[in-house]
Amino acid sequence: MKNVAVLVKKLPTPKSPKKVAITELPGHSIRRLQQIAVSLFMEHTKKHGVTPVQYAALEEIFKSPGLDQRSLATAIRFDTSTIGGVIDRLEKRGLVTRNASPTDRRVRLLELTSEGEHVLAAMQPTVQRAQHAILAPLSETEQVLFIALTKKILAANESLAAVTD
Amino acid sequence: MKNVAVLVKKLPTPKSPKKVAITELPGHSIRRLQQIAVSLFMEHTKKHGVTPVQYAALEEIFKSPGLDQRSLATAIRFDTSTIGGVIDRLEKRGLVTRNASPTDRRVRLLELTSEGEHVLAAMQPTVQRAQHAILAPLSETEQVLFIALTKKILAANESLAAVTD
DNA sequence: TACATATTATCAGCATACGTACAATATATT
DNA sequence: AATATATTGTACGTATGCTGATAATATGTA
Structure with missing residues (x-):
């Protein structure tokens, strides 16, 4: 009887790992999705030499000229x-300017140059x-669905990572 | 008449950019998805100090002991x-060994240590x-759907990025 | 006004990611 | 055997991405 108790009580981490098919994990699929999205972006915009991240920055600065880095x-x-x-x-390439704010000396105000625009x-x-191209493998209906599902996941996790405030 | 022809013919890049909502682009959503997936992974596995990428490597080496790096x-x-x-x-942490192959001196054979296992x-x-946790915001049905749609995109782009062969 | 607190930007350190080039080694072909 | 080609691993350069620390500057409150 005591033996059983001991056995039941411990239940430590399993001695040997189970075989997990990495490919089946959502995390891995999402990583692949990201690799593919970046790859397609770079392929299509090759001649501009701007990365996805840099593009997002340009777009946002264009929408809100004079915003600060944070x-x-x-x-x-x-x-x-x-x-x-x-x-x-972006500054080195002459696409963006970074000027000290006249009102707050901590802040660097961002703007696009005409070249940036x-x-x-x-x-x-x-x-x-x-x-x-990213969504091309899906039908119209599937694309709408995929976007909706993705947004649902994002909405539930807005606070996670890269949201410094 | 000639004026029209000229106008039609050129159609160069627009002078001024349009305002694009970055948040609405699939590429951005996918990037966010990846940030969230990594963040949740790290949060849940914090005590093991293993990254998602390192985990995938461990899993694969466990499945195929003695495989080469490529x-x-x-x-x-x-x-x-x-x-x-x-x-x-992984080697520095003592989770993996990297030994020269006896048959092919270019190759380094990978195996898990018992600590690695x-x-x-x-x-x-x-x-x-x-x-x-990643899929938790979705219902069961939606999870199945999301996975299916994701796989469809991946299947259509297997050759893209990180497939060196 | 003086001090505690918050904010902005930067830096150091670590971990992917990918292109390109290269050395060592195998293998195929002549 | 001699040469051309392919494969494995490594190194370097560039670009994120995140944690934690810090300096400079604002701001709120006693």
Whole structure:
């Protein structure tokens, strides 16, 4: 009787692992999805030399000229410690300017240069095509469904990661 | 008349960008999905100090002991130039061994240490919970649907990115 | 006004990701 | 055997992504 109690009581981590098919895990599928989305984006927008992350930054700065880095990061879900480097690269390419705020000396205000606006305008159609390409394997109905399901997951996890505020 | 022809013919890139809601682009949603999946994984498996990528490697090496790095990379869709560093870290932690092949001196054969097997076994339940957490916002039916749609996209793009062969 | 607290940006460290190039080694072909 | 080609692993450069720490600056409150 005592033996049984001991056996039942322990139940530690199983001695040997089970064989898990990585491919079947949602996490892995999502990682693959991301690899594919980035790959298609880069393929379609190759001639502009702008990454998906940089594109998102350009788009947001265009929508809200003069916003600060932190607000930008929050808006497009970058980590605040990443945003600096992204802006560095855009600034170096002359697509973005970063000026000290006259009212708050901590803040760097972001704006597109005319070159930045030009590049953004030029690449928008290619970005659209890339987005279509990602969902292309799905029917119209399936695409709507996929987007809805995705949004549902995102909505339930808004606070997770890259939301520094 | 000529004016019209000229206008029609050119159609260059638009002068000024349109305002695009980044949040509405599939690429951005997928990026968010990935951030969330990783975040949930790390949260659930915190005590094991193993990343999603490292976990995939452990799982695959357990399934196919003695496989080489390149095969591993292909199996779990790592970039071949990334796999080395991942194995380095697992090796340094004593979870994996990397031995020269007796038949082919180019190859490094991978195997789990007993510690590696132990860690893998210990974390499998927590990984399961993390995977459930990712899809938790969806109903059972929706989860099945989401997985099916995702797989359809992946199947159509198997060759894209991180498939070095 | 003086101090505690909050905010903005930056930096260091670690871990993917991918392109490109390259050395070592196998294998196929001539 | 000698050469051409393919394969395995590594290294370097660039770009995220996140944690934790810190400096500079604001702001709220005693």
